[in-house]
Amino acid sequence: MANRFVLNETSYHGAGAIKEIAPEAKARGFSKAFVCSDPDLIKFGVTQKVLDILDNAGLAYEVYSEIKPNPTIENVQTGVEAYKKSGADYLIAIGGGSSMDTAKAIGIIIENPEFEDVRSLEGVAPTKKKSVPIFAVPTTAGTAAEVTINYVITDAEKNRKMVCVDPKDIPVVAFVDPEMMASMPKGLTAATGMDALTHAIEGYITAGAWELSDMFHLKAIEIIARSLRNAVANTPEGRADMALGQYIAGMGFSNVGLGIVHSMAHPLGALYDTPHGVANAIILPTVMEYNAEATGDKYKYIAQAMGVQGTENMSQEEYRKAAINAVRQLSEDVGIPKDLKEIVKAEDIPFLAQSAYDDACRPGNPKETSVEDITKLYQSLI
Numbered sequence: 001m002a003n004r005f006v007l008n009e010t011s012y013h014g015a016g017a018i019k020e021i022a023p024e025a026k027a028r029g030f031s032k033a034f035v036c037s038d039p040d041l042i043k044f045g046v047t048q049k050v051l052d053i054l055d056n057a058g059l060a061y062e063v064y065s066e067i068k069p070n071p072t073i074e075n076v077q078t079g080v081e082a083y084k085k086s087g088a089d090y091l092i093a094i095g096g097g098s099s100m101d102t103a104k105a106i107g108i109i110i111e112n113p114e115f116e117d118v119r120s121l122e123g124v125a126p127t128k129k130k131s132v133p134i135f136a137v138p139t140t141a142g143t144a145a146e147v148t149i150n151y152v153i154t155d156a157e158k159n160r161k162m163v164c165v166d167p168k169d170i171p172v173v174a175f176v177d178p179e180m181m182a183s184m185p186k187g188l189t190a191a192t193g194m195d196a197l198t199h200a201i202e203g204y205i206t207a208g209a210w211e212l213s214d215m216f217h218l219k220a221i222e223i224i225a226r227s228l229r230n231a232v233a234n235t236p237e238g239r240a241d242m243a244l245g246q247y248i249a250g251m252g253f254s255n256v257g258l259g260i261v262h263s264m265a266h267p268l269g270a271l272y273d274t275p276h277g278v279a280n281a282i283i284l285p286t287v288m289e290y291n292a293e294a295t296g297d298k299y300k301y302i303a304q305a306m307g308v309q310g311t312e313n314m315s316q317e318e319y320r321k322a323a324i325n326a327v328r329q330l331s332e333d334v335g336i337p338k339d340l341k342e343i344v345k346a347e348d349i350p351f352l353a354q355s356a357y358d359d360a361c362r363p364g365n366p367k368e369t370s371v372e373d374i375t376k377l378y379q380s381l382i
Contacts, residue, residue, distance in 0.1 A: 003210055005255050006149055006167045008174050013244060015236075017177035018050055018137060022057035024173050025090070028133070033061040034088035036079065036103040038069070038095050046139055046183055047094050062086045067095070067102050070154045070161070070269050070276075073118040076105040083110055083132075090133040093171070094180075096192065097143030097276070100136055101151035104169040107131030118153060122162040123360055129168065136171035139180045141231065141242035142192025142277055144199060144250020146174035154270050159351075161266040163360035170254075176247050178239040186232050189242075190334035191277030193228040196246035197327070198261050198280040200224060201288070201302060203253030205295045206364040216252035220245050221305035225330060232334045257364030260356065261287045264374060267355035274343055281336040285328045286381060292320045294367035299323040306330070340381040349378045 012020045025033070033054065037047040042065055054061050064082050067075050083091075083106055093103035105118065111129040115121050136146035145151065149167045154160070184192070197220075203209065204217035223245030230238025264287070265279035292299060299320040303311050306326035311319045332338070344352070353375040356362065362369065 003212070005212060006170055007251060008147055008170060009172045011147065011174040011176060011247075013176045013247070015177060015179050015240070017175045018053060018180060021050060021053050021092070021135060021137070021175060022059060024135065025059055026057070028090075030090045030133070031060065032086065032088045033059065033090055033092045034083050034086050035061050035063045035092045035094060036067060036099045036106070037063065037065055037093075038067045038099055039065050041095050041139060044183060046180065049180065050092065050094055050137055061092070062088060067098055069098055070273060071098050071102045072154045072156045074156070075102055076109070076118050076153060077116070079106045080109050080116065090135065092135045092137065094137045094139060096138065096140035097145045097152070100138070100143070100145035100171070101153060103134055104131060104145075104151040105153055105164070107134055108166060108169050119155065119162065121153070121164045121166070124165050127166055127168050131169045134171040136174045137180060138174070138176060138243075140184060140188065140192040141181055141239070141246045142195040144196065144246050144254070146171055146176065147247055147250040148254035150254060152266065159271050160355050161270045163266065165360065174247070176243050178236070178243040181239050181243060182234065187335065189232045189234075190228070190336060191275050191281065193224060193231060193242055193246070193277070193334065194281030194284070194331055194336060195277035196242070196249050197221065197224045197228070197330070198284050199246070199253045199258070200249040201284065201327070202258040202261055203249065203256055204302065205291060205298050205366045206253070206257045206259050207366055208256035208364055210256070213252040213256045216248050218301055218305050220249035220252065221302060223248065225306045225326070228330060229333055258361040259287070259291070259365035260362055260369055260374065262361040263356040263359035263365070264352070264377065266359050266361070267352045268340075268343060270355070271348060271352065272343055278336060281331050282338070282340055282381065285324050285331070286377060288324045288327065290373070290377060291365065291367045340378070344378060344382050346382060349375055352378055
């Protein structure tokens with residue numbers, strides 16, 4: 001069986017990368033941008049950095065900001081109608097996963113209107129046409145939505161998140177500029193950074209992993225482990241490293257899948273509006289323990305990438321424990337809560353466990369699981 005790998009057509013990295021937006025738009029003959037960005041980024045002037053570039057280049061645009069932290073079907077449908085009226089011919093997504101996921105869904109529906117109900121996009125939808133071209137400008141170092149073929153939309157009526165996987169939605173150009181991430185508060189930096197680490201670790205041990213994806217994931221773990229603490233301290237070097245590390249993780253997991261850390265995190269975002277990175281960070285070490293027996297010697301290399309010394313002289317049990325402890329220590333160092341006691345209500349666990357089992361990420365888990373297993377994992381965290 002052939003292994004498919006999908007990446008951006010073009011990407012720019014480093015301080016000042018957003019300056020390439022205007023030349024790229026002009027070279028592609030685009031006339032008007034539909035800019036998707038959330039209200040907070042607009043309020044604090046982050047979005048304006050890109051709008052200034054468009055203004056200075058004489059490029060037309062319209063801003064759409066009806067985007068929630070966990071974007072809903074309604075956000076997408078309202079955006080589709082606004083896009084139709086705008087006269088735009090490309091999208092610019094500025095923000096974290098929420099802005100980019102919204103832009104992806106809008107772009108796909110504009111070109112594939114038979115999916116305008118949004119719900120029919122869940123899973124691997126049989127879309128026929130590529131999305132409206134998307135320029136992606138991440139403002140967080142975590143989701144890597146600028147390089148993935150995935151997006152997540154919340155079905156508010158059913159209190160669940162829909163994971164959509166479509167190679168036709170990948171942004172054509174990504175502008176990964178650490179200066180766009182400098183205004184992130186410590187808590188958000190920590191949460192999105194741990195989200196990126198979760199992508200790298202789950203992608204490395206997922207059932208679909210192979211040699212090419214392993215290369216990306218191990219490098220991402222190494223970069224994130226050495227730089228997240230500095231990024232939380234807001235050093236330029238830490239920001240730059242995290243911008244790269246999370247992107248590399250995205251290059252990998254987008255192509256091979258994830259596991260039940262994400263399956264368990266998604267219902268928490270849908271039911272409680274829990275920040276996705278926080279949910280992942282809390283769940284990750286516990287699920288790593290659960291999955292350990294199905295990972296061969298991979299935890300040795302995770303431990304090495306996390307900076308653990310002496311792994312060559314460790315037993316399998318020792319290096320697996322060392323990898324998990326290194327993840328726990330990083331999470332603690334950047335201020336992530338240790339458990340879900342302040343988030344999950346015991347009476348909701350049956351619903352959460354079933355939702356997690358039904359989630360599109362669950363089949364990628366390296367160990368076969370069940371609703372009962374997931375129930376016990378949630379219970380162990382409260």
